[in-house]
Amino acid sequence: MPHSHIVSSFDDDLSQLRNKIVEMAELVSKQFRDAEQALVNNDLKLARIVRETDIQVDQLEQDIEKSAIELIAIRSPLADDLREIISAIKISNALERIGDYAKNMSKRVVVLNETQKLDVNLSVVSQMIEIIDIMNKDVIQAYMNKASDKAISVWTRDIVVDNLYESLFRELLTYMMENPEYITPATHLLFVAKNIERAGDHLTNIAELIYYIVEGTPIEMVRPKGDYSSEANVEFTS
Amino acid sequence: MVNKMNILNVSEGNTASVDLTEPKIKAKKVNVYYGDNHALKDIDLNINPNEVTALIGPSGCGKSTFLRCLNRMNDTIDTCRVEGNIFLDNQNINDKKIDVVQLRARIGMVFQKPNPFPKSIYDNIAYGPRIHGIANNKSELDDIVHSSLKKAGLWNEVHDRLDASGTSLSGGQQQRLCIARTIAIEPEVILMDEPCSALDPIATAIIEELIEDLKNRYAIVIVTHSMQQAARISQKTAFFHLGKLMEVGDTATIFTNPTHEKTKDYITGRYG
Numbered sequence: 001m002p003h004s005h006i007v008s009s010f011d012d013d014l015s016q017l018r019n020k021i022v023e024m025a026e027l028v029s030k031q032f033r034d035a036e037q038a039l040v041n042n043d044l045k046l047a048r049i050v051r052e053t054d055i056q057v058d059q060l061e062q063d064i065e066k067s068a069i070e071l072i073a074i075r076s077p078l079a080d081d082l083r084e085i086i087s088a089i090k091i092s093n094a095l096e097r098i099g100d101y102a103k104n105m106s107k108r109v110v111v112l113n114e115t116q117k118l119d120v121n122l123s124v125v126s127q128m129i130e131i132i133d134i135m136n137k138d139v140i141q142a143y144m145n146k147a148s149d150k151a152i153s154v155w156t157r158d159i160v161v162d163n164l165y166e167s168l169f170r171e172l173l174t175y176m177m178e179n180p181e182y183i184t185p186a187t188h189l190l191f192v193a194k195n196i197e198r199a200g201d202h203l204t205n206i207a208e209l210i211y212y213i214v215e216g217t218p219i220e221m222v223r224p225k226g227d228y229s230s231e232a233n234v235e236f237t238s
Numbered sequence: 239m240v241n242k243m244n245i246l247n248v249s250e251g252n253t254a255s256v257d258l259t260e261p262k263i264k265a266k267k268v269n270v271y272y273g274d275n276h277a278l279k280d281i282d283l284n285i286n287p288n289e290v291t292a293l294i295g296p297s298g299c300g301k302s303t304f305l306r307c308l309n310r311m312n313d314t315i316d317t318c319r320v321e322g323n324i325f326l327d328n329q330n331i332n333d334k335k336i337d338v339v340q341l342r343a344r345i346g347m348v349f350q351k352p353n354p355f356p357k358s359i360y361d362n363i364a365y366g367p368r369i370h371g372i373a374n375n376k377s378e379l380d381d382i383v384h385s386s387l388k389k390a391g392l393w394n395e396v397h398d399r400l401d402a403s404g405t406s407l408s409g410g411q412q413q414r415l416c417i418a419r420t421i422a423i424e425p426e427v428i429l430m431d432e433p434c435s436a437l438d439p440i441a442t443a444i445i446e447e448l449i450e451d452l453k454n455r456y457a458i459v460i461v462t463h464s465m466q467q468a469a470r471i472s473q474k475t476a477f478f479h480l481g482k483l484m485e486v487g488d489t490a491t492i493f494t495n496p497t498h499e500k501t502k503d504y505i506t507g508r509y510g
Contacts, residue, residue, distance in 0.1 A: 002508065
């Protein structure tokens with residue numbers, strides 16, 4: 001562990017900033033788990049709670065930005081302190097995006113509830129969210145313990161989410177081709193899946209930031225890519 | 239990979255002075271003793287032309303001692319012994335044959351506390367050129383005084399009262415007068431020992447702006463206790479600790495990602 005600052009209130013300020021980041025990450029993690037439950041169980045009430053939680057997430061992002069800017073102005077941080085404070089702003093931005101994805105998913109729960117039921121296996125979505133949940137928890141651990149190896153493990157896990165998204169993408173396209181009535185629900189589910197996949201990307205970004213805070217250099221590996229849906233072309237057969 | 243990137247960054251911003259130019263000063267295995275106290279240990283450090291090198295470190299780390307080695311200011315301290323070689327353009331300044339007065343004309347110095355002579359502003363600046371015989375006549379001397387005051391950014395404030403005493407100026411003005419006095423004899427290197435520590439933020443900013451400008455003509459070495467000042471004005475930063483040079487590198491890297499734990503503790507204000 002690094003030595004403590006001679007001015008101990010600087011350490012207090014930094015640990016308050018860290019606590020806010022962790023609080024935000026836990027809140028966003030819960031949003032995602034709740035969004036999954038809302039989707040799987042058609043729970044409109046829970047979906048609403050997820051949407052409403054977004055206000056808290058946004059507020060935390062603003063708090064973190066404000067604290068970080070004040071810390072820069074007051075403490076003139078350098079080296080790892082500077083990296084950590086700048087990264088706090090970026091991490092909170094990423095977490096806010098992830099929260100938005102959960103919110104967006106929960107909005108679609110309402111539409112999916114009202115449209116033609118699609119007999120699609122939602123377990124892939126659940127699996128994706130489960131991995132997001134693990135990544136989120138690992139990110140928190142990596143952040144709290146300044147563990148760059150843990151950050152790398154989060155970073156490499158994103159490929160699983162990408163692969164699941166890719167397979168779901170193809171499956172949903174097939175549904176749409178089978179029956180035009182499925183286009184509305186399938187499209188919404190596609191966006192749900194895309195939201196989860198994007199959340200994975202943002203968690204990967206956070207993992208990269210944690211690595212940077214600890215090591216002072218960017219991760220020098222090629223980011224694993226498992227989502228080739230942008231190149232997918234499923235033949236229409238009727 | 240990390241080093242490679244640093245080199246890349248440096249060479250992109252400052253190709254001429256970092257990679258291709260010969261250092262102005264090369265210190266090799268410099269050791270300094272005050273009696274039994276081993277104050278500087280095996281210091282190897284290059285000072286590049288047209289660049290500001292900041293020396294940082296806690297009090298007593300040896301940074302001022304090192305600075306004073308560069309123009310043999312330590313000669314005046316009886317108990318002080320300097321070993322090792324310091325080359326100014328490949329000439330060893332510790333050589334017994336070196337004329338110290340000439341050396342100090344080539345390597346000027348500005349101190350922590352402004353120390354103008356108790357003479358007129360004009361005479362403060364004309365003093366050096368006179369004793370070194372730089373000016374041939376009054377008109378040349380006038381030119382030197384005027385241009386030195388202009389280069390030091392003091393001309394506009396004092397041009398109508400060159401006869402006034404140097405000590406009548408404000409602290410910041412006095413420090414700029416000392417800088418003008420230093421550059422009047424056209425040195426090659428300027429050493430500055432905490433030149434802003436007695437000044438307010440405005441006077442400090444003016445001096446920093448001046449240093450930025452001066453580095454286009456001289457190699458500058460500055461000792462400073464202000465991390466922010468070192469970060470703002472220097473291209474290269476050297477961190478001293480307990481008489482050793484712990485780390486030296488381009489300033490941006492030192493202040494964002496220092497290699498040595500001691501450097502990190504010092505610049506971030508931690509117990510180390």
